[in-house]
Amino acid sequence: MPSICSEPAEAMQKKRITLRDVAEVVGLHVSTVSRALDPNSRSSVSGEVAARVLAAASAMGYRPNRMAYGLRTNRSMTTGIVLPDIANVIFPPIVRGVESVLEAEGYASFIVNTDNSPRREERLLETLLDRGVDGVVHAAATREDPAALEISRQGVPVVSVNRRVEDTSVPFVVNDDESGLRQVVAHLWDLGHRRIGHVAGPQDTSTGFHRLEAFARCCEARGCGDGPIAVSKAYTREEGRRCMDALLGQSPSVTAVVAANDMLALGVIEALRARGLRCPEDVSVTGFNDMPFLDLIPPPLTTVRIEQFDAGVAAAGLLLRLMRHEEGVESVTLPVSLRIRESTAAA
Amino acid sequence: MPSICSEPAEAMQKKRITLRDVAEVVGLHVSTVSRALDPNSRSSVSGEVAARVLAAASAMGYRPNRMAYGLRTNRSMTTGIVLPDIANVIFPPIVRGVESVLEAEGYASFIVNTDNSPRREERLLETLLDRGVDGVVHAAATREDPAALEISRQGVPVVSVNRRVEDTSVPFVVNDDESGLRQVVAHLWDLGHRRIGHVAGPQDTSTGFHRLEAFARCCEARGCGDGPIAVSKAYTREEGRRCMDALLGQSPSVTAVVAANDMLALGVIEALRARGLRCPEDVSVTGFNDMPFLDLIPPPLTTVRIEQFDAGVAAAGLLLRLMRHEEGVESVTLPVSLRIRESTAAA
DNA sequence: TTGTAAGCGTTATCAT
């Protein structure tokens, strides 16, 4: 098929410049060019050559082929961020925190969304590994997370953030759920509430589980351990509504409800409103997370502030150390603080 | 270093199974195994062999190395989704729409977040291409988007969604901004408003630009073309507040304000409130997008409903056709509808 | 139907 010039101006799919192209132009061997281009081995090449190669490469618009690089080195300079729910506004700040440190180190981050499905989680983790990510920040971990444990065991650096896997072989950055719940219950107790209910989070998440545990312990300690509890299946408004309905059916006399997070709390307040009950006049409600947008939604929610961005930063820090095979990477628990607003009032 | 068994049980980094490993086990050549595993060329291998290979591969937990596959075939079965703002809740439904069709076709999607920075956008697009994505769904396109145009020109399949690039070489799925704005202005006019202001979106986005154009045209046609206009630099609450302050300074007599999207509208209402003005009693306000959460924020916002999930589905459909090199991939404009709620009232 | 071998674009290990 002898064609003088078969390129239609349209689809000028100009072939990507490779190392060989650069080598030909500068009249050197590809290996020399490779060395000149790699900051680490640049020292083993003459200054004159380094300069010439660098100039030619940038002039020609050379961009290394990451596939080839990855195949050869088994590194991709890419990390994955696994989110349980892309629509939950507490995660963007975490993502920003993670990216702020990883980008500075030359890593690109790909975000994936499990929609709280373990099957999707497993699939997506596989996908990420197939694409050769060097590490994973996991914000969608469950307490027993076979998929996360498996890849961690295989030697893939994984750090969970916000939630943790009970098996401590996966380092984590979490918020002090226990302390947060203690502060919330103390606050309600001080307001005179003696019949306090709890809309718990999904029990396969560490947050849901530990907040429920802390709630029970605090109430027990104060002698009001008989408050009603409803366990949600997901951190959504819908589940908040459903659980609150169940709670009220079971025990109409509650004067306060501790929700395991803000989303659930919003659902709780909706359920209250649907029954003609008001918050906080009839029932006090608390959340957890202090998510964005809360300031626009009445009543201003009393909640537990967590430092989302900082958690992301910390998680990325751990991941970096893991990826560098450093020793003694310790999990961290970040402090939280109670934000008293208008959804809680005297009993 | 003669070690009988140097593997510490700890770091049992069991080497990844390769095609060769499978080939050895079944006693066949790698090429035969490769053919047996590829549904397309499986026909050229005996049924018995196919079965044996498939069994062995799954028993051994074989997972193909995408890097090698990609290096060889120049395909990665991966697509990128570029978002302008991961914290904006209108994008999750779009992402879900995109994923719903791409996943069914075997593609994994990686989400990246530009934070509205053209520099980040350029960097992230490069990152995605370096990692060998087969196509890009671009929700962060600007009207003149050098980076998007460049990769599109290079032959990378790109579809923009929600926003469009003016240069039509990048196919798009957008909402009918013009119609939406016409409906909004007609609604306000019918309510008796004659002095209508506009808080416009960033003029480097097609949404901001075309909504402003449509606003001006509609007002002109009705003889109230002298309403004040403030142009925002980003679709955020903060910018909404700032622009509304400017608008009121410039022209305190407006009785209605059309915001270019819901985020801006929320800021507008905040600015109003800060001055002791009420919505809708003193000033009517409208938004655009009908984003999630709006139902919880008072007053219920009159806005333009766009079908976010559908837009994602449509965009993914176009992208698939592009990736298959099909002809005649046509951009689409989706219909919108006015949602009249309580943020608008008689003048 | 199966095997052979080349090659995708790199980096790393030699030798020069």
Next chain:
DNA sequence: ATGATAACGCTTACAA
């Protein structure tokens, strides 16, 4: 300081 060469794991003509 630079060049030759092998190898990473896979696909795909081509040969048998």
